[in-house]
Amino acid sequence: MNGRDAGRDATASAPGGVRAALLTVTVLLFAEAAALAAMVVWLVIDLLVLQPSSFATAIALIVITALAAVWVAAIAVASVRRAPWARAGAIVWQVLQLSIAVGAFQGLFARPDIGWALLIPAVTVVGLLLWPPVRAAYARDEDASHPTAG
Numbered sequence: 083m084n085g086r087d088a089g090r091d092a093t094a095s096a097p098g099g100v101r102a103a104l105l106t107v108t109v110l111l112f113a114e115a116a117a118l119a120a121m122v123v124w125l126v127i128d129l130l131v132l133q134p135s136s137f138a139t140a141i142a143l144i145v146i147t148a149l150a151a152v153w154v155a156a157i158a159v160a161s162v163r164r165a166p167w168a169r170a171g172a173i174v175w176q177v178l179q180l181s182i183a184v185g186a187f188q189g190l191f192a193r194p195d196i197g198w199a200l201l202i203p204a205v206t207v208v209g210l211l212l213w214p215p216v217r218a219a220y221a222r223d224e225d226a227s228h229p230t231a232g
Contacts, residue, residue: 099215100215100216100219103210103213103215103216104164104210104216104219106206106207106210107161107172107207107210107211107216108158108161108162110203110206110207111154111157111158111161111172111175111207112155112158113203114154114158114175114179114203115151115154115155115157115158118147118150118151118154119151119155121147121151122144122147122148122151125140125143125144125147126144128140129141129144150175153171153175154175156171157171157172157175164219164220165220166220166221166222168220169211169217169220172207172211173207173208173211176203176204176205176207176208176211177204177208179200179203179204180200180201180204180205180208182200183196183197183198183200183201183204184197184201185197186200
């Protein structure tokens with residue numbers, strides 16, 4: 083039995099906690115991708131309806147948000163497949179999301195509601211992805227065969 087099968091067997095025989103954690107991570111990643119896609123639609127409508135102070139900046143923001151939506155959707159799909167890179171990509175996205183959440187709590191136009199909506203899922207996903215049984219579910223065969231890897 084290779085390491086990946088061992089991780090999946092351990093996941094399958096776990097009392098639901100690991101399965102629930104993996105499902106939670108995947109659902110939150112898909113929800114974040116959907117929220118980003120909705121943000122792209124909102125930004126495009128905003129661009130068409132309102133006069134932007136900088137057309138170039140508005141277009142750049144739409145492009146960056148669309149790229150983020152595609153990236154997070156790819157991570158979510160890879161998470162369903164338990165691709166090893168999905169865990170790292172998800173953690174990177176959550177760190178970016180944490181930084182946006184911190185910014186939402188501060189300044190003249192602070193929006194704590196948005197801050198909490200970004201902070202809670204980000205902390206949840208990072209916490210679950212760092213949990214050893216979940217980490218093992220995303221491990222490559224060669225990672226699982228070396229006990230010091232990880």
